[in-house]
Amino acid sequence: MQHGKYRFIVGFLVLPLGLYALFVVWPFIQSIYYSFTDWTGLSPEFKMVGFDNYKRMLHDDIFWKSLQHSLLFALVLPLVTISLALFFAFMINVGGRRRKGGPVISGVRGSSFYKIVYFFPQVLSIAIVALLFQFAYNPDSGAINSLLRGIGLGSVQPLWLGDPSLALWCVMAVLVWSTTGFFVVLFSAGMASIPAELYEAALLDGAGRATTFFRVTLPLLWDTVQSGWVYMGILALGAESFAVVQIMTTGPGGPDYSTTVMVLYVYQKAFRDGQAAYATTIGVALLVVTLAFAAIVMRLGRRERLEF
Amino acid sequence: MGSTSNHGAEGVGRRDLIKRSAALGVVAAPGMGLLSACASSGGGGQKKDKAGTKTAKNPLGVNDSAGMEFVLFDGGFGKDYAEDAVKIYEKDFPKVKVKFSATQKIQSTLQPRFNQGNPPDLIDNSGAEQMDMGVLVGKNQLSDLTPLLDAPSYDDPNKKVRDTLRPGIVEMGQFDGNPVWIFYYAYTVYGVWYSQKALDSLDAQYPKTWDEMLAVCEKAKKKGMAGWTYAGKYPYYIPFSLYPMIGKVGGREVLDAIDNLEPNAWKHPAVKACFEAYYELYKKGYILKGTPGLDHIQSQTAWAKGEALFIPNGSWVENESANVIPKDFDLAVSAPSGIDGSDKLPFGTIWASGGEPFIVPAKAANPEGGMEQLRIMLSEASSKNFTAKVKSLTAYNGGTTGITLTPGLNSGVAALKLAGSNVVNPRLQDWYVQLQKEKIGVSGLGEMMAGRLTPAEAIKKIQGFADEAAKDTSIKHYKHQ
Numbered sequence A: 001m002q003h004g005k006y007r008f009i010v011g012f013l014v015l016p017l018g019l020y021a022l023f024v025v026w027p028f029i030q031s032i033y034y035s036f037t038d039w040t041g042l043s044p045e046f047k048m049v050g051f052d053n054y055k056r057m058l059h060d061d062i063f064w065k066s067l068q069h070s071l072l073f074a075l076v077l078p079l080v081t082i083s084l085a086l087f088f089a090f091m092i093n094v095g096g097r098r099r100k101g102g103p104v105i106s107g108v109r110g111s112s113f114y115k116i117v118y119f120f121p122q123v124l125s126i127a128i129v130a131l132l133f134q135f136a137y138n139p140d141s142g143a144i145n146s147l148l149r150g151i152g153l154g155s156v157q158p159l160w161l162g163d164p165s166l167a168l169w170c171v172m173a174v175l176v177w178s179t180t181g182f183f184v185v186l187f188s189a190g191m192a193s194i195p196a197e198l199y200e201a202a203l204l205d206g207a208g209r210a211t212t213f214f215r216v217t218l219p220l221l222w223d224t225v226q227s228g229w230v231y232m233g234i235l236a237l238g239a240e241s242f243a244v245v246q247i248m249t250t251g252p253g254g255p256d257y258s259t260t261v262m263v264l265y266v267y268q269k270a271f272r273d274g275q276a277a278y279a280t281t282i283g284v285a286l287l288v289v290t291l292a293f294a295a296i297v298m299r300l301g302r303r304e305r306l307e308f
Numbered sequence B: 001m002g003s004t005s006n007h008g009a010e011g012v013g014r015r016d017l018i019k020r021s022a023a024l025g026v027v028a029a030p031g032m033g034l035l036s037a038c039a040s041s042g043g044g045g046q047k048k049d050k051a052g053t054k055t056a057k058n059p060l061g062v063n064d065s066a067g068m069e070f071v072l073f074d075g076g077f078g079k080d081y082a083e084d085a086v087k088i089y090e091k092d093f094p095k096v097k098v099k100f101s102a103t104q105k106i107q108s109t110l111q112p113r114f115n116q117g118n119p120p121d122l123i124d125n126s127g128a129e130q131m132d133m134g135v136l137v138g139k140n141q142l143s144d145l146t147p148l149l150d151a152p153s154y155d156d157p158n159k160k161v162r163d164t165l166r167p168g169i170v171e172m173g174q175f176d177g178n179p180v181w182i183f184y185y186a187y188t189v190y191g192v193w194y195s196q197k198a199l200d201s202l203d204a205q206y207p208k209t210w211d212e213m214l215a216v217c218e219k220a221k222k223k224g225m226a227g228w229t230y231a232g233k234y235p236y237y238i239p240f241s242l243y244p245m246i247g248k249v250g251g252r253e254v255l256d257a258i259d260n261l262e263p264n265a266w267k268h269p270a271v272k273a274c275f276e277a278y279y280e281l282y283k284k285g286y287i288l289k290g291t292p293g294l295d296h297i298q299s300q301t302a303w304a305k306g307e308a309l310f311i312p313n314g315s316w317v318e319n320e321s322a323n324v325i326p327k328d329f330d331l332a333v334s335a336p337s338g339i340d341g342s343d344k345l346p347f348g349t350i351w352a353s354g355g356e357p358f359i360v361p362a363k364a365a366n367p368e369g370g371m372e373q374l375r376i377m378l379s380e381a382s383s384k385n386f387t388a389k390v391k392s393l394t395a396y397n398g399g400t401t402g403i404t405l406t407p408g409l410n411s412g413v414a415a416l417k418l419a420g421s422n423v424v425n426p427r428l429q430d431w432y433v434q435l436q437k438e439k440i441g442v443s444g445l446g447e448m449m450a451g452r453l454t455p456a457e458a459i460k461k462i463q464g465f466a467d468e469a470a471k472d473t474s475i476k477h478y479k480h481q
Helices: A002-034 A052-058 A061-093 A111-123 A128-136 A143-152 A167-192 A196-204 A209-220 A222-237 A239-247 A262-272 A276-300 B013-027 B032-038 B079-093 B106-118 B133-139 B146-150 B197-199 B210-222 B241-248 B252-259 B267-283 B294-306 B369-378 B380-390 B407-420 B434-450 B454-470
Strands: B070-074 B100-102 B122-126 B185-193 B227-228 B308-314 B331-334 B350-359
Touching: A002 A276, A002 B331, A052 A276, A052 B407, A061 A167, A061 A209, A061 A222, A061 A262, A061 A276, A061 B241, A111 A167, A111 A239, A128 A143, A128 A167, A167 A239, A196 A209, A209 A222, A222 A239, A222 A276, A239 A262, A262 A276, A262 B434, A276 B267, B070 B106, B070 B369, B079 B100, B079 B369, B079 B380, B100 B407, B106 B122, B106 B350, B133 B350, B133 B434, B185 B197, B185 B241, B185 B267, B185 B407, B197 B331, B210 B227, B210 B267, B210 B308, B241 B267, B241 B308, B241 B350, B241 B434, B252 B267, B267 B454, B294 B308, B331 B407, B350 B407, B369 B380, B434 B454
Parallel strands: B070 B100, B070 B122, B227 B308
Antiparallel strands: B122 B350, B185 B308, B185 B331, B185 B350
16 A cells, blocks of 8 residues: 555656756756866767866856855845845834824834835846846936936946946845845735734833844744745846846946856856857856855754744 | 744745745756757758759759748848848749748857757848857858859859959958858948037047047037047947057057967057057046946947047947937048057058858758858849948948938948058957957956056056967967968
């Protein structure tokens, strides 16, 4: 009977696992295989070259720069985005002043309006967001510098994306702007499931907003925050960072390599320079970084589960 | 009560979400997997169609019943001109139905087909998704177009196609040795673009020496107009006027040495003089403020609005910025100003070269058909049709009489006439794309023109990049013949 049960389970799993193996696992194995070849991506012929691509990668300054920027993205973006989102979600759901006759726990005035406003950027595709900000960052006639001129700061006219010391931060700001809304909604949903009695008890004990947040909300929301963290880190390492860098920055990837990230470098090597094998090598490095990131976050975030 | 980990009570548990998002990253991160998944699994190649018999009317011996597939880059030049040429092909070979398609996604559409060995018969390999020519040539993926060049031209059976072309077209299609792999159909004039009207309003002539250039810029500055702007985000537009200037000042050999990646090629005094001249534009404040943060469209728009006088660009600018260039702008192009009277080549030395590269893949089923289509496009009638429709010259030498030329085009024709044989053709941008664009362009010239590098530092940095490229065994190297 035991035997039949497994067959039953396997019967259900065969299709999804098959698809997963075909479209996820197999391309992975292939990528790793290609990273040991000299495949150009433009012809079917290639030969094995051993570890040449990896040796080359270790001596490639641009690779190290892109790795550095990708790591910075993976550290800074989740931190900023999630802190902002937690703050907004808290204010929308819990942080309001107590109003006469109202519920014990409520958000600030107009919170349902804010909730929608914060979610707006999520509706726009990242490509459109990047294009819009590209106009805003235009040093000659863009919104930001025009605003600066308008308030009498005509002498402060940064080049934004044209300045190597600002460009990376400009790109990050766009990603924060476009992703915070999603996490506000995610965390709001999480906060809604925290029982109101806990807050009442905290209030009776005289807890202020900060204490309530750190002692009640955050611990009970921890799992959501952790998933959000991993998710955001992956966005920052992967597709979203590629889109904004590719669309917005000088070159792209500049000025002077100040905004190049690993995904962009993979793309450039594969599709601009006809060095697909080397691109897969960088792809493998990116895989390692992504897995390491997920593992670290899960390990650091491990906490005792709270029952409530 | 519940727990923070929602044991499946509310649909997707949070743990699952974590696992899934991790899996998502694993999928999203090295997207290369999908590329390889669709590639190099084939490799068998397709069957060649049998060639037809060569006759006077069919000098390439096209099989008159074999299909022909033509993929066009659907960019600034549109697709009308090619569709018209396809109609002629179908008229000449009534049994054939040409499979014509136009796309902006050349690479995504065609890379898998190259990998599978069944590419189309004729490709306009252009645009942002251009496939690397050096790699295609190096991997023997292209047909030699010599038969086409030696075939009689469409209009005159006594004249070879080769003899109907503008200077530089055939050489540009060669990489090393005699075979011609690429046919550049459009003909682009690079240089300094300006509004004749604006120049007239300053009571100035186009400056022939750098002192005159600085004087004109000073005049413009007094009127609240910047001297120059350029595509700050894509500083590899600067070479369109800088390289021919280097050629004018130091002679062709300097540009050839640069293209050949010779040691110390960038340390030539002519290069130094030209870099310093351009840097002076920055130092004297003649560059439009904010230029390093502008992309090509934004800089062209600022220039068209009269915020800046000069812009380094190519002849496509007339079409690309048509909607912002005022009617009375009187667009003109000039060869770059030199340094002074001691320059090696006369004023008028200009960069002009082919654009819109057409290729016939080696593994095409009907390569004769692809070449025949090109031969049709190189007739005077088709060339005129192209020029009239898209305001650009073609590789066909002539074809401008009897049609009204736009101001920019007219000025381009005049500039070519002034240049005579002094047409230079730097090759870095098609031989070494990464070196030209992101290294020399963005990290070298871009940084210098933004004032973050001195000319000496820029030259040192660029020479370093060139030396690196010369040593890099992963790229194919080329030399001027």
